[in-house]
Amino acid sequence: MLLHVPNVLTPEQVAQCRAVVDAGTWADGSATAGHIAAQVKRNDQLPETSDAARQAGEMVRRAVLAHPLFVAAALPHRILPPMFNSYGPGQHFGNHIDNAIRVSPIDGVQIRTDLSCTVFLTDPDAYDGGELVVEDTYGAHGVKLEPGDAILYPATSLHRVEPVTRGARVSSFFWIQSMIRDGGQRGLLFELDTAIQRLTIADAKNPVITDLTGVYHNLLRQWSEV
Numbered sequence: 266m267l268l269h270v271p272n273v274l275t276p277e278q279v280a281q282c283r284a285v286v287d288a289g290t291w292a293d294g295s296a297t298a299g300h301i302a303a304q305v306k307r308n309d310q311l312p313e314t315s316d317a318a319r320q321a322g323e324m325v326r327r328a329v330l331a332h333p334l335f336v337a338a339a340l341p342h343r344i345l346p347p348m349f350n351s352y353g354p355g356q357h358f359g360n361h362i363d364n365a366i367r368v369s370p371i372d373g374v375q376i377r378t379d380l381s382c383t384v385f386l387t388d389p390d391a392y393d394g395g396e397l398v399v400e401d402t403y404g405a406h407g408v409k410l411e412p413g414d415a416i417l418y419p420a421t422s423l424h425r426v427e428p429v430t431r432g433a434r435v436s437s438f439f440w441i442q443s444m445i446r447d448g449g450q451r452g453l454l455f456e457l458d459t460a461i462q463r464l465t466i467a468d469a470k471n472p473v474i475t476d477l478t479g480v481y482h483n484l485l486r487q488w489s490e491v
């Protein structure tokens with residue numbers, strides 16, 4: 266599932282994040298790619314253990330974990346510390362699939378990458394190109410969002426960042442290990458959760474809400490790994 270998560274960061278938080286990352290020391294992004302992806306990766310990144318990445322990454326981590334839509338869709342178990350990339354004119358990241366297992370630079374814990382997330386930190390008018398293109402069975406989807414908005418997509422997907430031809434695209438990106446490994450099961454839980462939320466808004470006293478919420482939790486109990 267490809268999900269647009271709006272307003273992960275407020276405009277003030279985007280400005281704060283940008284102030285921190287723009288003042289950081291950027292490095293060649295190919296250092297953190299697997300050797301296949303490194304051949305098609307041309308960007309800059311903040312080193313993941315730099316003060317700037319840690320400070321801004323913590324803001325992003327807190328914001329996504331406080332966002333009900335993100336939590337409902339991702340059902341996060343572990344999150345890798347958010348990283349930051351920048352694509353200027355001529356830079357791009359060709360087609361690739363992200364590594365399945367990554368090691369947290371904070372505590373060395375191995376994290377299975379079930380979901381990938383990009384939080385956009387640049388006004389779309391400030392750059393040309395730079396779409397994140399995610400392929401699924403319905404075709405290729407180009408994504409370019411307002412600053413503060415995020416896209417959540419299965420880490421199993423083939424994806425790329427199109428070349429930037431003007432300006433610079435700065436974003437945060439990170440991976441999530443979900444409590445629900447299987448994307449189909451995770452999608453069903455998200456649909457059930459969304460339906461329960463809609464019923465609650467339409468008819469808060471409906472006793473069926475209790476039954477459906479019970480079914481949700483019992484499925485979560487059966488399928489989750491924590």
Ligand SMILES: O=C(O)CCC(=O)C(=O)O
Pocket residue numbers: 350358363383397424425426436438
């Ligand atoms: O910048 C993005 O939107 C995605 C970056 C990416 O695909 C990666 O770093 O693996």
Ligand SMILES: [Fe+2]
Pocket residue numbers: 361362363424
């Ligand atoms: Fe990627």
